[in-house]
Amino acid sequence: MFTGIVTDVGEIATAEGSQGTLKRLRIHASYDPAGIALGASIACGGPCLTVVAVGPREGGCWFDVDAAAETLERTTVGDWKAGTKINLERSLKIGDELGGHIVTGHVDGIATIVAKEAITAGDDPWGPTARFVLKAPQALAQFIAEKGSVCLDGTSLTVNSVNDDMFSVLIIPHTLSVTTWGERQVGDKLNLEVDLMARYAARLADARRGE
Missing domain, CATH: 2.40.30.20 (Elongation Factor Tu (Ef-tu); domain 3)
Incomplete structure (x- = not known):
């Protein structure tokens, strides 16, 4: 779950795969890599995507996510390429402030x-x-x-x-x-x-x- 309160603007570093099947994206962000676990959910430009790899970089971290066919069909993810800027939000923790509204990361x-x-x-x-x-x-x-x-x-x-x-x-x-x-x-x-x-x-x- 998310709130729609953006906590970072990430940038697509690489985009691999074909439209309509599976696309792997590497995203550069300012988050601390130590705080991102494999399998974590991050709202990336709206869609909730799962972290499949993560590592440190100067100024923050990089992390990889996979976008499946349903996401590619319903969202703009299929158009993302190296250099595309996207809004990022980490998933809510119990006790976090609900500053926006309840957001699922399931794009309609x-x-x-x-x-x-x-x-x-x-x-x-x-x-x-x-x-x-x-x-x-x-x-x-x-x-x-x-x-x-x-x-x-x-x-x-x-x-x-x-x-x-x-x-x-x-x-x-x-x-x-x-x-x-x-x-x-x-x-x-x-x-x-x-x-x-x-x-x-x-x-x-x-x-x-x-x-």
Whole structure:
């Protein structure tokens, strides 16, 4: 389980394997390698991936993860290559602060940025703020609610507005500076995980209608 609070921005060092089968990724991060066990779960750009190898490097560590066919089909992982920056989050421990919302790392689909608007000027004392408008897959639109939560590329965000399959989020200066959001542009595709409670509430409603 995760919170959607990004703790590091990693970089893809190598990507091996073929699209649609299995892809092995080596990721450079600033984490202490001594604190990462084989089999640990790390949210990498949204998807929860399992560490299969780990070692030290200057400034932190490297770790390897495998992305299987389901992950490659439903997420942007298949497009990652050397140099791609990704948001990282270690899995929760009992007693950790739940600063975002409950995130599973199970990506539901891919959202696309259709508009980006600067809210504050670059000379603002707190830095720039930006509003992004995104298009969700039609099948997932019902799970996105105004003032509800979504996880985009591993980042916990509050939905500002919803219009059919379009929704907007506001990114504050801090988030722009410590995640990959500062580099996001119109046309970029992001891993989308809808709110866990919304998903189960909709499933329960479907079951009751079936009865």
